[in-house]
Amino acid sequence: MSEIPVPEGRSLNFLEEIIESDIARGQKRVHTRFPPEPNGYLHIGHAKSICLNFGLAKRYGGLTNLRFDDTNPVKEDTEYVDSIKEDVKWLGFEWAGEYYASDYFEQLYSWAIDMINKGLAYVDDQTQEQIRTTRGTVTVPGTPSPWRERSVDENLMLFSGMREGKFADGEKVLRAKIDMAHPNMLMRDPILYRILHTEHHRTGDKWCIYPMYDYAHGQCDSIERITHSICTLEFDVHRPLYDWFIEKLDIFPSHQYEFARLNLTYTMMSKRKLLQLVQNKYVSGWDDPRMPTICALRRRGFTPESVRAFAERVGVAKRDNVIDLGLLEFCVREDLNRIAERRMAVVNPLKVVITNYPEGKREMISCVNNPENPDAGSREVPFSREIYIEKDDFMEIPSKKFFRLQPGGEVRLRYGYLIKCEEVVKSPDGEIIELRCTYDDQSLGGSSSDGRKVKGVIHWVSAADAIPAELRLYSTLFTLENPDDVEEGKTFVDYLNPESLVTVNAWLEPALGTAAQGEKFQFERVGYFTPDYDSRPGKLVFNRTVGLKDSWAKIAAK
RNA sequence: UGACCCAUGGUGUAAUGGCAACACAGCAGAUUUUGGUUCUGUUAUUCUAGGUUCGAGUCCUGGUGGGUCAACCA
Numbered sequence: 001m002s003e004i005p006v007p008e009g010r011s012l013n014f015l016e017e018i019i020e021s022d023i024a025r026g027q028k029r030v031h032t033r034f035p036p037e038p039n040g041y042l043h044i045g046h047a048k049s050i051c052l053n054f055g056l057a058k059r060y061g062g063l064t065n066l067r068f069d070d071t072n073p074v075k076e077d078t079e080y081v082d083s084i085k086e087d088v089k090w091l092g093f094e095w096a097g098e099y100y101a102s103d104y105f106e107q108l109y110s111w112a113i114d115m116i117n118k119g120l121a122y123v124d125d126q127t128q129e130q131i132r133t134t135r136g137t138v139t140v141p142g143t144p145s146p147w148r149e150r151s152v153d154e155n156l157m158l159f160s161g162m163r164e165g166k167f168a169d170g171e172k173v174l175r176a177k178i179d180m181a182h183p184n185m186l187m188r189d190p191i192l193y194r195i196l197h198t199e200h201h202r203t204g205d206k207w208c209i210y211p212m213y214d215y216a217h218g219q220c221d222s223i224e225r226i227t228h229s230i231c232t233l234e235f236d237v238h239r240p241l242y243d244w245f246i247e248k249l250d251i252f253p254s255h256q257y258e259f260a261r262l263n264l265t266y267t268m269m270s271k272r273k274l275l276q277l278v279q280n281k282y283v284s285g286w287d288d289p290r291m292p293t294i295c296a297l298r299r300r301g302f303t304p305e306s307v308r309a310f311a312e313r314v315g316v317a318k319r320d321n322v323i324d325l326g327l328l329e330f331c332v333r334e335d336l337n338r339i340a341e342r343r344m345a346v347v348n349p350l351k352v353v354i355t356n357y358p359e360g361k362r363e364m365i366s367c368v369n370n371p372e373n374p375d376a377g378s379r380e381v382p383f384s385r386e387i388y389i390e391k392d393d394f395m396e397i398p399s400k401k402f403f404r405l406q407p408g409g410e411v412r413l414r415y416g417y418l419i420k421c422e423e424v425v426k427s428p429d430g431e432i433i434e435l436r437c438t439y440d441d442q443s444l445g446g447s448s449s450d451g452r453k454v455k456g457v458i459h460w461v462s463a464a465d466a467i468p469a470e471l472r473l474y475s476t477l478f479t480l481e482n483p484d485d486v487e488e489g490k491t492f493v494d495y496l497n498p499e500s501l502v503t504v505n506a507w508l509e510p511a512l513g514t515a516a517q518g519e520k521f522q523f524e525r526v527g528y529f530t531p532d533y534d535s536r537p538g539k540l541v542f543n544r545t546v547g548l549k550d551s552w553a554k555i556a557a558k
Numbered sequence: 559u560g561a562c563c564c565a566u567g568g569u570g571u572a573a574u575g576g577c578a579a580c581a582c583a584g585c586a587g588a589u590u591u592u593g594g595u596u597c598u599g600u601u602a603u604u605c606u607a608g609g610u611u612c613g614a615g616u617c618c619u620g621g622u623g624g625g626u627c628a629a630c631c632a
Contacts, residue, residue: 010580011572037632072631128630137628139560173630183561185628194630213632236563237627258563260625265569271632313581315571317564320625324569327582337595344592372595403593414591446591457591 013316015052015257019060019228030062031227034088034095035217037069038080038201040271041286041293042087044307044328045262051311052259053230054093063096065224070102071216073200081201083286087294092304097224101216102202104223108211109163111219111249112174112192116155120248121192122148123158124175131173134180135188141181142188148177162195165208169195176215178244186241190214218242221254229254232261233318262314263322266476267292268483273492282496283477290477290500300474306335322482341369341376344414344459346507349388351463352435354419357385362462365444367415381509383416386463388507393458394435396424404456405435411456418443418454466507473502 012020019030032053036046057064066088070076088095115121124131124145136142150158162172174193182188192215197208218241221229229242236258246253261269268274269292277283277291287295297307310331314323344367362384370376389405398406405411410420417439425434442449480486480495 011574013571017574035632039632069632075631131630132628135628137560139628141560142628170630185561188628191630196630210630212630217632233563234626235632237561240562260564313570315581317571319564321570324583327570330582333594342592342594368591371590371592401593412591416591454591456593459592 014318015056015228015230015259015316016059018257019056022227023060027227029227030057030060031065031096031225032057032062032230033065033067033221033224033226035067035069035220035231036084037072037075038077038084039072039075040080040275041083041291041295043269043271043274043292043294044264044267044297044310045269045292046087047091047294047307048262048311048314049230049232050088050091050093051308052316054095055311056228056230062227064093065097065099065226066095067099067220067224068101069213069217069220070100070200070202071211071213073196073198073210076201078201083295087298090294090298090304091307099220099224100202101211101220102200104216104220105203105207105211107223108216108219109209112159112211112215113156114249115176115192116152116159116174118248119152119177121155121174121176122150123155123162124148124173124189125171128170131191135185136180138185144180145175145189148189159193162193162209163207165197167195169197171195174209176244184237184240186214186237187244190241214238214241215245218245218254218256219249219251221256222246222249222252225252226254229256231256231258233258233320234261258318259316260318260320263320263482264292264328265322265325265481266478266483267325268478268492270484277477280493282493289472289474301336302332303335303339306332309335325476338372339370342371344381344461344509346388346390346459346461346466347504348391349507350391350394350432350435352387352389352419352437352460354385354387354437354439355422356438356441359385361385362464365416381415382462382465383413383460384462384464387413387460388463388466389413389435389458389460391432393456394421394432396432404458410452410454411458412443412454413460414457416444416460417441418448461507461509465510467510469506469508473504475500475502 023030034050034053036042042050054064056062066085068081068084070081085098112121122145124147126134126145126147131145134143134145158172159174161167162174172195173191175189175191178187178189180188191212193209193211195208196210199205200207200210218229235256239256239258242256263269268277274286274291274293278286283291286293287299289296289300294307310328313327313331314321362382364380365383366378367381368376368378393411394405395402396407398409405419405421407421407424410418412418419437419439421435421437423436424432425436427433440449476497477483477500478492478495479497480492483492483495486492486495
């Protein structure tokens with residue numbers, strides 16, 4: 001078994017410990033699975049699960065299956081199947097086999113007949129309402145169904161009638177015969193099959209009865225000989241049932257282990273609510289950059305490496321957690337800082353005329369593409385007498401810690417000249433509309449005519465050459481740190497962040513304009529020059545930080 | 559007033575009966591042609607009461623707090 005070591009400086013998480021002790025006890029094989037229901041797009045929470053399942057198997061020389069848990073045809077669709085496959089691939093994982101719970105419908109059905117024959121399952125004629133009320137509550141035991149003691153033959157006949165379509169939806173169900181007084185509600189004669197005259201996205205109208213999750217999942221794991229079936233905490237009460245079916249059917253003993261699902265501040269993880277956001281058009285789609293979906297992260301410029309690094313950093317445990325969104329941003333910044341090429345842009349333009357620069361002259365200035373990586377090379381950016389700088393890069397009455405442009409002060413144009421502000425031009429109502437500056441013609445390339453240094457370095461674009469563009473800045477969709485924690489009488493919709501999408505005009509250096517001639521300007525090529533960004537509500541700020549912190553912008557060519 | 563799961567800095571995750579650590583966030587400083595990056599320093603942690611033990615974050619018991627479960631969803 002080829003093993004890959006855990007990252008240096010990190011100790012084993014509890015799942016790795018379980019696997020290592022299994023191996024120590026003689027287990028020869030590690031086989032996991034990632035089992036999404038194709039009823040929505042994958043989000044960052046799934047990314048944690050994907051990285052866990054694939055990562056664990058890889059670390060111990062095992063395999064991981066991709067299995068679609070498609071036992072409820074009313075919610076599922078091939079659109080989701082396709083997106084899930086695309087997202088898992090994008091994250092960088094290869095599955096050993098692609099399976100569907102629906103592939104096993106015939107086997108599951110035949111096992112159900114075995115259960116009936118063993119006297120462990122019966123057809124119940126009660127209504128949904130009756131079944132609900134006779135199940136009891138968490139504190140009071142349930143009561144047995146009047147149909148619980150039907151004969152094996154009658155059950156067999158009725159169950160095959162269910163399959164043949166002799167009954168309407170909801171008319172009958174197949175239930176396991178366990179214990180209506182069991183302290184675990186899941187063990188109070190759980191439903192195995194329900195009647196659903198609904199077309200299934202893969203099996204069409206072949207079936208009109210469909211297995212429930214509890215009856216299907218463990219058996220699917222068993223069929224695929226999954227050794228470690230890893231799921232989230234809320235399934236821990238299902239484990240006794242998972243084990244019960246495997247024991248009664250006497251099939252391959254897969255085992256279930258639970259870990260705490262990922263929660264992120266300001267982020268909604270519920271698939272059901274995300275679907276509502278899409279359906280009610282609060283967002284433009286599943287890949288709206290404000291969504292926590294993997295396709296949205298991709299569109300926003302996240303790299304698969306950064307998402308995997310995030311999954312590794314959040315760790316795995318069994319206690320509920322809320323990860324600071326800042327950690328996700330740290331991970332993408334860490335990666336992008338290494339690989340992203342920088343460009344200059346101005347969002348709030350202030351015109352600057354360099355009075356001692358020859359009129360009509362235009363020169364090309366060499367700019368480094370990525371200070372973190374010399375191999376990224378450089379590009380030529382035009383410079384002329386009239387340029388735009390960021391409004392915020394000038395203060396008429398500077399505060400103490402402000403070291404950018406100010407009256408009589410000097411600043412460096414990034415990769416260009418030192419300029420000195422000689423005059424502030426104002427409109428009749430007092431607004432600053434133009435700066436008149438002089439430049440030091442000896443100051444290109446970091447030097448100056450007399451060796452003096454300046455502290456401030458600012459972005460600029462040549463006014464005549466700049467490409468106007470529309471910049472969309474995205475921040476969190478919700479104003480609430482925990483969007484599930486809504487006040488009485490309100491819903492998550494009441495907490496949508498009105499500033500989650502802000503459109504601003506921007507002026508870009510020409511090289512970006514060329515690239516922007518396509519239909520859409522991809523974020524991963526522009527994200528690093530957009531205005532500073534703080535993802536917390538009300539903190540969307542524009543300043544001269546044009547680093548990677550501004551990870552959420554996308555540009556549309558004008 | 560049930561069963562099960564969980565409790566370590568602001569947020570996460572380690573420490574497997576023997577010096578409570580790492581990352582993110584925060585703060586301070588240095589470097590820097592991005593107020594970015596990098597580097598240095600720094601603040602801050604075992605829910606509670608008992609018990610076992612030479613020694614408890616860790617084991618035991620009680621309490622408190624949080625979570626999950628009463629879909630013919632997964």
